[in-house]
Structures are given as C-alpha cells and as structure tokens.
Amino acid sequence: MKKNDLVFYDSAHSIWKKSANNTSKGAVTKRDQIEILKNSIFKVGESYFFTFDVKNGAFTSVSKEIKSILGYDPENISAAFFLNQIHPEDQPYFLKFEAKSSDFYKNLPLDKIDQYKIQYDFRIADSQGNWKRILHQMLILEFDDNKNFVTSLGIHTEISHLKQQGIPILSFIGLNGNPSFYNYDQLEDHSSLEKPDFTKRELEILRLIIASKTSAIISEELFVSIHTVNSHRKNILKKSNCASVTELLVKAISESWI
Template sequence: METSSIPPFSHLLTDTVVNLPSSWQTQPYTWQPEETGLENLIRSNPALELFLNAGPCISWLWQVRSGKYSFMSTNAGTILGYASSSFIKGGVSFTRNLFHPDDTAPVAKLMRKIWVYLMAVPAHERESCQFSCDYRLRKADGSYVRLLEQSRVFQTDTQGNITHIFGVWTDISHWKKNEILTASIQSSENGNCLVCTSVDTQLQPQHTVSKREQEVIKLIAEGLNSQEIADRLGISFHTITTHRNNIREKTNCRKVSELIRYAIHNGMI
C-alpha cells in the first residue's frame, strides 16, 4: 500500500469505534517473531512500570489486530475508577461503552477520518504518525471526564500493517469547557499536521510550529518570560519576540492559557 490514494477497503470502516481496525484485519498480515519491544520492556523493567502506573496520564498499548490492550496503567483506577484489568479484559469495546452519548458518533467520524488518512500513508511512513482526539468518558461514579487521547503508531509488521498503538489519556476537563471535539494527525517524517473537528470533519492543514517555536512554547508553559527564554536558549530578546508573534499567528492563541491548552492537545508538552 504505497499509494497516496485511499485504498478500496476503506469502505469497511464504519462509524463505530470498535470496527475501526476491521480494515486491517482483512489485509495480508505478517507477525514479527518477537513481541513488541514496549511489552517486553515494561515487563522486564519494574521502575518503568511504576513510572507509568504512578504518572499523571493513563498509558496504554493497544493491539490493533485483536482490539485488546496489552498494557493499561493502573492509574486508570485513580483517574476513572475502573481497574486496569477491566480495560485489558474488555478491550476497545469496554472503552467504547464509556463514551458520553453525545460524543459517540462525533468521535467515530473523527477517528474514521484519521484512520482513512493513516491507511493512505505509505507503509514506511506510518510509524512516524501520531494523532490525538478529545472526548468524554464515564467514570465509575457516573460522572464524566474529558480526556485528550494522544497516540502514535508504535509498531508495524513486515507488510507495513499497524500492529500496535501506544497512547495516553490526559484529563483536560479543567482546560476545555466547550463541547466541540478536535482530532489531529501529524507526521514527524514530513512535519505535516492535519486537523478536523466535530463541527468541520474535513481534515485541514494546520500551520506547522517549528521545533524552535515548540521549545519556546514549552518554556512559556514553564512560566518563563521572553528575556528568560532568550537567556535559556542563548538567542536575542528580539528573536524571541519574533517567535512569539509567529506562534500567535500559527496557533491563533492570544493568551498563555490558550497556548498551553493548544500545546497539550497537540502533544508539545
């Protein structure tokens, strides 16, 4: 699948999250002889597992072929109220049943856009893709929390089919109050970033924030002012002012709080 056009099997995608991987399940599939490196690394490294379980974000590793989670950090119990074993046993079907009723259809449409685009990406570029989407999930106590899902292709097989996706869920309930859902996909291979929303589901190019501008954004989020950022990066105050103006134009964020929300959503911090 080295063509940039959408493959003919894209019609197999339906507007339900549980069926998104079905398009991969009909494709030629070649397993690597060894397990994915992350699974082995987590199992053999107690410190890493402790770090993931105690972190502020829920971390997971999803097997696309089976629809099951290979790993779900135990802090899912703290943040959502469900034992990680519930996700591992129930897979993506368990997650789908937790969606807010008003978000189920929009999320399915947005993720369908992402997956159709992903399937059109040349096989050798898929591992460079990362994507995000926000939605509400029901906690065990019946309340809802807005999560930002940030994930990336973690492993492909010898044919370029995606086998594993690594992702995190971050609670952004305190950052985002409106109900418009946003999804994006970005390639570290070419820097392209496409965005769509539940209001406008067409993937649109987004102005790419340069690596230097991302460094500036991270330092802004840490609370540094322009002079402090200039000193930290070893460049002039005037250059930082130019970067900040460019960032403002590219992100359309006029306030620091808006910029931080933007950076979190797009995986910059």
C-alpha cells in the first residue's frame, strides 16, 4: 500500500489510540457476552461480524460472510486496506463520527459504556469496484476503569437497497431501556430525539417487517392472528407517516428507529 493511502488510516488510528490511551491490565471484560451483544445488533440485510483491537487499530477477527458481501478474504484483510476502500466523500464523516463516538463514550458513566452501540453508515467499494452502502454498528467489548477501550465488536450490514442516497448519519442507540440519540451530529444540545410512539409489540413487528418477514410468518413467530399483525402494520404506517412499507424501511433505518 502506498504511503498516501495510509493518510486516512493514520488519522483514524490516532483517534483510536486516544480512546485506548494507556489501558490498565485490569480491563473489564465482556467477552462472555459476545452472543448477547450480537443479538442486540439489528440486521436488515447480509451482514458480517468483526472484532477490533482499538489501540493497535487492527482487526482481530472477521467473519467469513465478508467474502460474499464485499468479496474480500477475511483472513487477509487489514484495517488500513479496508478504510482505503471507503468512498472519498464519506471519509471525513467516518473520522468525525469516530471522534464523536470516542467523546460520547468518555462522557458516559462507567456502568453505561456497555449499554450503548454506535451506528452510522458509509459507502465502500467491493472487490469489483462497486459502491455498496454499509450500516456500521459497534459495541465496546473490553474497557478498563479509566474508560480506555481495548476491544470492540462490530457488524457491517449492506443497506444499499434501503439507502441509495444521502449523507452518512450518526446515532447512539441505548440498550436495555437507555435513551437513544438519533442523528447525533445534527443535535445542538445532544438530547435524544423523539421517534414515533411505537408500542413494544409494534417495535417487534417493525423489526420483523424490516427483516422481510410476511404477515403470515410474523403471526406464527409471535403467536397472534394475521388480522392482529395487519392491524399493527397499519398503526405502524400511520404513526410513522409512511405511505408504504418501502418508505417505512428507509425511514426506520435512516432515522435509527430500531
């Protein structure tokens, strides 16, 4: 890789190193919760997982699904190479979002760090040179008592079919009932924005709709009648001011309702 190709990566790495700082040996570990964390990350298309060494700016593992989505070998891909494939127009957003994410986590109480996930999108070239939009979701796996980060868990989902245009959007999603901060980059006071007042059941159905489940399948999975599912679907469209399921999918993803 040429020296000029490393400028973007080096800029990102400098942000990560500040987040890691001088991590103590007594790092708080969350490795035993990886499966729980994976289940908290929402998938709306083909996805792959990865773990990341924050201080060294390096992948420690990448799941095999990256091959079918982007065409890259999970055994040989480096963070520097990956970042160099991000669309030039989205690279400034990537750096800004990474810096804001670091600040956001540093300002959280220690017991809240593992209660939030980062979410934003960007375009990246696959092995054939085609641009694909990726939804980036990340949680902190390991950190110490000084809020220095050791390892993160991420998932990349292709959402080209849901968002073809528009600038990248950064959100912080609260888990286990914690408040979420949508379109964080546009908030002046960084207070959480309101989303449609969906009920718990409506959110369950919305997740299944985005996962391309039919009303018949949803009724079977939730043990309710198709009539009940369709009634919820109508309420979801009404509350979201959407005229179609396609519009609903785009708004749900772009405004981080899930």
